[in-house]
Amino acid sequence: MDLSFSSEQEILRKSVAEFLSKECSYEKVKEIEESAEGYSPKLWKKIAQLGWLEIILPEEFGGFGDPFINLIIIMEEIGKAAFPSPFFSTVVQSGLTILEGGSTAQKKDLLGKIVDGKLLMALAQYEQEASYLETGINLSAKLSGDDYILNGTKMFVIDANIADKLIVAAREDKGITLFLVDAGAKGIKCTKMPTIGMDNNCEVIFDNVKVSKADLIGEPGNGWKILQKAEAKIIVAKCGEMVGGCKASLDMTAAYAKERKQYGVPIGLFQVIQHYMSNMLLAYDTSVNYLYKVAWMIDENEDVTKEASALKAQVNEKYKFISERGVQIHGGVGTSREFDIGLFYRRAKAYEYVAGDSDYHYEKIAAALM
């Protein structure tokens, strides 16, 4: 048992953190949030050059064979910086889904382009019913000659507005099937929806969209299995980002509590503030250590269905808790756009829904236990 990070991992963390703190201040984050694209192409190019996007690339495709926990390190730092980028949609959601279900050729081609920063992708799974279950996927795919024709609407597709390609989960005769679709294909209409996360959640309408039979990820009817297998890893990666957000909220609140004076003393001297903050630290410490544990289990090839659900429900609730107390301790300034704690308060609510909300995961745990 050795619960420390290797020195390479410490260097990785440091380099990601330093880059983000230098290139993407919270001021910059707010600016990006308010843009239509919701990301900075310039910064994306830079992080591609720095090799961040290679983190999931297996050795056989020219990667360094990083363990899964290294992805977590990057996600934590992205979470601390509240960095808006297509890293989650492209590298995590799409990249891991391709790794799970794609052909060798697809992996080589798509992952290669992702790594070079030349391809943005989005995963289109949910629909109007907003169900996390297989039954929620009803966009239809009908075979017509050598093409499939897709009809239906996808909702909550993250980064569809900037993606080059979409992975679309559709209902084919044999069951759920994943399609690789050009985001600019005829018949696709994409609209960004305004969210508390000020992120790129999109509605994507498919009106007789033609996709070649060759552009499947996995076999027809195999789509749900691939999504489920990828989901556990996607969850853990997202939790890395959220735990990073917890850490930033905690640190900036502690700093504020030491510095801000009321009644002539730092507010951090008040016992109630101390108790709030001890609860925040406890929420963080229980979350971060469990994050590492589950990430390690993935590296050990253990089944983490139950644990990934436990982690997501834990982090959903604790991120909300920590950021909410953070705003409360900041007082008035905490609610203003000028201060940074609000960035995390808003993200905590937004990310609660990513890859399953708490009630969904509680039920998954119960199903596994009983």
Add this chain to the structure above:
Amino acid sequence: MDLSFSSEQEILRKSVAEFLSKECSYEKVKEIEESAEGYSPKLWKKIAQLGWLEIILPEEFGGFGDPFINLIIIMEEIGKAAFPSPFFSTVVQSGLTILEGGSTAQKKDLLGKIVDGKLLMALAQYEQEASYLETGINLSAKLSGDDYILNGTKMFVIDANIADKLIVAAREDKGITLFLVDAGAKGIKCTKMPTIGMDNNCEVIFDNVKVSKADLIGEPGNGWKILQKAEAKIIVAKCGEMVGGCKASLDMTAAYAKERKQYGVPIGLFQVIQHYMSNMLLAYDTSVNYLYKVAWMIDENEDVTKEASALKAQVNEKYKFISERGVQIHGGVGTSREFDIGLFYRRAKAYEYVAGDSDYHYEKIAAALM
């Protein structure tokens, strides 16, 4: 609108409070708790003489026509004193059920004897499945000549061990039917079960118990309706007792916090203790005012199904909360039998189950709203 009590009601409250504080100290309560009978026949006789048991007696049977809220006043004071007696089982559970479903003759006879302190009664509703629903009643009643034969087991019958008569909910051909049964009848075996409340929860086994056809409360098949109608009032009365317990917990904890010193100052000076206690006071104030509101609605003959459920769920949770914080603020001494806060901590858990636990009542509310 006048949210004060009348001077008669203030006098009633004062007389009940004074009697209990004089005749039944917390020392005495503990002594009674530890006895097999779980009540004091001597005190019972005295409260009968004082007229407490008349509180539910309608004018037509010689009562004073007290409003329902007067019963709440007595229950609150009983709750504050943690007074162990068959008042709830006999006057509230059985008395209100008889009022709801009994014949004029039964009311006259049974209520008359109750009022005189000569009859103790218990309501036998729940069974091994511990269901609060109609389907949970399966003790069988078969007609055989002029008698019914009862077979089955009742559980959680409060005060069955000291009762003279039982009201037994049984399943007859026509549906749930209430029977009036002598507690000493042949074939009845009653055993007290050890509980956290140290009260008289009993298992009562019915082995071919014979009951005359004449000894029904209401019509055959009418039992569930009677129980349901009585239940709302029984709940509100029990909540009166529980809210009284909240008040006692709050007051004794506030007194302790002002008196007990640590680090040279009263612990009530610590901000965290102040916040704990402000939450306790809030929990109490929201509960007690709603208690009066729902009791008033009963006096106005309004349907309180939804409100009684809201009240019970509220009081269940707040009584546990207040008494738990009470023990915590007392520290070590709070966990000892010598101190009194533990009496309330134990009762809060015990009473949670009386006439429906919180989950049962949440569902009843939801059913009413949707």
Add this chain to the structure above:
Amino acid sequence: MDFKLTEKQKALKREFDQFFEEVMKDAPPEYGRGGLEGVYATPEGFEFHLQVSKKLGEKGWLSRAWPKECGGEGAPLIEQLLFNESRESHRAPGVDLFGHGMFAPTLIIAANDEQKERLLTPLAKGKVSYCQGWSEPDSGSDLASLQTTAIKDGDNYIINGQKIWTTGGHRAECMFLLARTNPEEKRGKGLSVFHLRMDLPGITVRPILYMDGKHLYNEVFFKDVKIPAKDLIGTENEGWKLTRDTMNFERSGVGFFVEGREDLKELVDYVKTTKRNGKYLAEDPIIRQKIAKLFIDLEVGYTLAYKIAWLQGKGGLSFAASAASEAKVFGSELAERIANYATEIMGLYGQLSDSKWAPMNGSMVESYQFCMGITVAAGSSEIQRNIIAWTGLGLPRF
């Protein structure tokens, strides 16, 4: 023990309800979300607020509760409660939180006759709007440490300094200001209350955007702002005491609970008409329990508000003061809970703000953000809890 309204009160409530129902037919969409946002976030919203205010002024309802000698009807507090309940349950504007809610009571207590005539009349008619100049950067919960000065200079006062968190400072016509008239004194002493116009030379208003970018709050800077001495309210240097007296006016918090009831009504409609996984959300036991819990909180909170109003009306102020803090803590934290539960129940839709896709017009996700402004403002939850412990339970002050 009698919770019944008299026939007269019931009739009054019906009259209020009819008025607000009628008025709200023309409301711009931001009013579906209630709160300060409707009034201050957009020019349209503020314009509508002013229109409603004038209508209320015509009816004489803005000053009903004022004493007769101040131009009011001396209506009992319970009627004021019914008015507030009706207005807030319709999410209607028209009452100026600062002008009517806080400054008018101050004037009633402390203004001289000339000021009453000059300042109360426009308020009664709904023809003026106010913001409040209290908080400063270095005095959040600790109001007594104010540094903005108002120095007497002949027949004038010269104001210098800065205020912060001035809600609606970018829209209001006037301000009532708390400033230090005696710079020798510290903390609670040497403060005075003033009326002033926001268009005076030397006043600069700078927006403080809310975390979602909306504009409600401001910083207000004073550079040698000159106001006539006749706009001093009450006795010089006694402003802190006056401010504290004002704080105790109508504080039942009924608005939290009637607004919450409207939210719950809409939420129940939503779950009864929305399907997920082949079932209505209303069939999901977890969702049912969340809704039941909110119902309970709203029931008990609403009843507490009535108790407070009744006690205030009766003059039972010592309980009422603590209970008013309880209602504020409970109501503001309940608003947070409602917003969180509602956005949880909506699933992925819970994150959507104002748009065609957003359930309940995005009001719950807005509330999830704005509720934080309430738990920290006008005496944070922390301060309120201390007040409860001190005044409600007699625990020692520190």
Add this chain to the structure above:
Amino acid sequence: MDFKLTEKQKALKREFDQFFEEVMKDAPPEYGRGGLEGVYATPEGFEFHLQVSKKLGEKGWLSRAWPKECGGEGAPLIEQLLFNESRESHRAPGVDLFGHGMFAPTLIIAANDEQKERLLTPLAKGKVSYCQGWSEPDSGSDLASLQTTAIKDGDNYIINGQKIWTTGGHRAECMFLLARTNPEEKRGKGLSVFHLRMDLPGITVRPILYMDGKHLYNEVFFKDVKIPAKDLIGTENEGWKLTRDTMNFERSGVGFFVEGREDLKELVDYVKTTKRNGKYLAEDPIIRQKIAKLFIDLEVGYTLAYKIAWLQGKGGLSFAASAASEAKVFGSELAERIANYATEIMGLYGQLSDSKWAPMNGSMVESYQFCMGITVAAGSSEIQRNIIAWTGLGLPRF
């Protein structure tokens, strides 16, 4: 980042598990409920504890973690964690919380060679039992304000005063005592640690019953109790510092989480085999969610405990000190939550204590009461939270 145990560690854990499984076959029923109750509430329970202690002594497991010069094996802390985990997951006694858990570490740090030989050996063999003489009526969380005196008198000390909350004081053979050796000094200074036998003349033990009537705690009175000077441990007047050092020994809190896991296992069995309203409790979505929430808490708590043990083993005490307080707060409050949820899930049966009718042998309703003893003992949750804020976050001390 590697959570894996070595093969040697796994084998060790198997050995511990086998031992405790075997041992617990003969356990009296009170051990089904775990905690201090099994050991101290009944003579049978205590007798069984002593038997297991002797067996552990024969195996050398009581002193494995001690340094070699003190007769131990210097086993790494992680192995000690595995031992504790195994023992507590079997709800097994045999380790004296006070003798092995607290006094032995004190002796290891501070005793002289004669004392080590005389006092550590019987502890290593499992042949002696201890209680702890710390708290006094006027010093709950504030240990430094002790008043019991130990005054030097030639080759002896004469003890006068009173201790309270002495768990097991009615059963233990010996006590380790914190008393004031210099009555001139106040608070932390002038205190010393002593070993003494409980059967000395002048010692009176009076029970303090728990709220449910069980006997775990005692008051202990000292009237001119004479003990030899050789039973002073460490330097005279330096006892407080010594006591604080001891407090930092093995504090992963793993016991909370492995006991909780056993509780949850039994609870899952219960809901899978118990029907209500025609369905298994395990089918009820509300119950399913409660169980899922407990599972999460146990998972994250267990992982935190491992992190603490690993850090302590590595010497990373500064994080470990704060995290140990976190584990104590979280673990003890989780025990309360488990007991509350479990008794809620059981419905009416949740109130039943030890009897044929009680699910899980009444352990949950017992725990509902005893958990309160834990959140107030050995540094109440309030003190622990301050420690977390001070040491974990660097907030200013008051």
